[in-house]
Amino acid sequence: MANQPVIFIHGLWLHASSWQPWIDLFTAEGYAPVAPLWPGEKDTVAETRAHPDDVANFGIDEVTEHFAKIIEAMDIPPVIIGHSFGGLITEKLLGQGYGNSGVAIDPAQIKGVLPLPFRQLKSSFPVLDNPANIHKPIALTYEQFKFGFANQLTDEEAKELYDRWTVPSTVRPIFQAAGANFSLHSQAAVDTKNGDRGPLLLIAGGEDNTVPEVTTDATLKLYRDSNAVTELITFRDRGHSLVIDHGWRDVATEVLVWLGQQGLED
Incomplete structure (x- = not known):
């Protein structure tokens, strides 16, 4: 896979630099x-925290188009790997024909996903309880991060990750995903029937409060009408922090193994 490009797409409330351990590992593997x-x-967590208004009010389509333009400038179609809302964006891009494969880790719910567990509602309530939040940059409190991301971690590790990686975020995508099944032209819609797209791997955390396992299982079922490869791996004891916590390498290694099985061109 020498020189095969990979584009990592983070979700809400984490900075892009949180992917650095993955970047180092994938670089060492020849990507x-x-x-x-x-x-x-x-460019940095500190700068993003200092300018919260700059990230506000971007919706799913705007963010997807932002990454699509980056991909269009690449000489070789990349592997697209996203976490949380980055996973939803990965699904949208792959469905639109971008990339040669995709990995959606704990992907936010797309249009057509019906299960809505209480813990998912509880995770989103600090945003959805006030409709005016849709226009604002929102930062998680430590308690919200602990419940939504770090429920499987010690307080010590959770606090370290919160201090190191969290940033204010646009929350418009949360409102769009929450209302997706009531909107004819929802921005959370994905072309799950596209049989010409590259292979897709979904990854679920069995103890994830933000995107519960049942949500990712329901996402997989929406791809049943596509002939393209769609697979699911579940990490039973992991929460939403699985891409940044002490066990990130286990997840990254599974992704590397799966990519190696797809027969992608160098």
């Missing part, structure tokens, strides 16, 4: 990875 910033995001 050419990058983790671009979201619209309005600054």
Whole structure:
């Protein structure tokens, strides 16, 4: 896979630099990875925290188009790997014909996913309880991060990750995903029937409060009408922090193994 580009797409509330351990590992394995910033995001966590208004009010389509332009500038179609809302964007891009394969880790719910567990509602409530939040940059409190991301971690590790990686975020995508099944032209819609797309791997965390396992299982079922490869791996004891916590390498290794099985061109 020498020089095969990889584009990492983070989700809400984490900075792009949180992918750095993955970038180092994928580089060592011969890939050419990058983790671009979201619209309005600054080069560092500190700068992004200092300019929260710059990240506000971007929706799913705007963010998807942002990454599509980055991919269009690449000489070789990349592997697209996303976490949380980055996973949803990965699905959208792959369905639109971008990339040669995709990995959606704990992907936010797309249009057509019906299960809505209480813990998922509880995770989103600090945003959805006030409709005016749709226009604002929102930062998680430590308690919200602990419940939504780090429920499987010690307080010590959770606090370290919170201090190191979290940033304010646009929350418009959360409102769009929450109302997706009531909107004819929802931005959370994905072309799950596309049989010409590259292979897709979905990854679920069995103890994820933000995107519960049942949500990812339901996502997989929406791909049943596509002939393209769609597979699911579940890490039973992992929460939403699985891409940044002490066990990130286990997840990354499974992704590397899966990519190696897809017969992608160098």
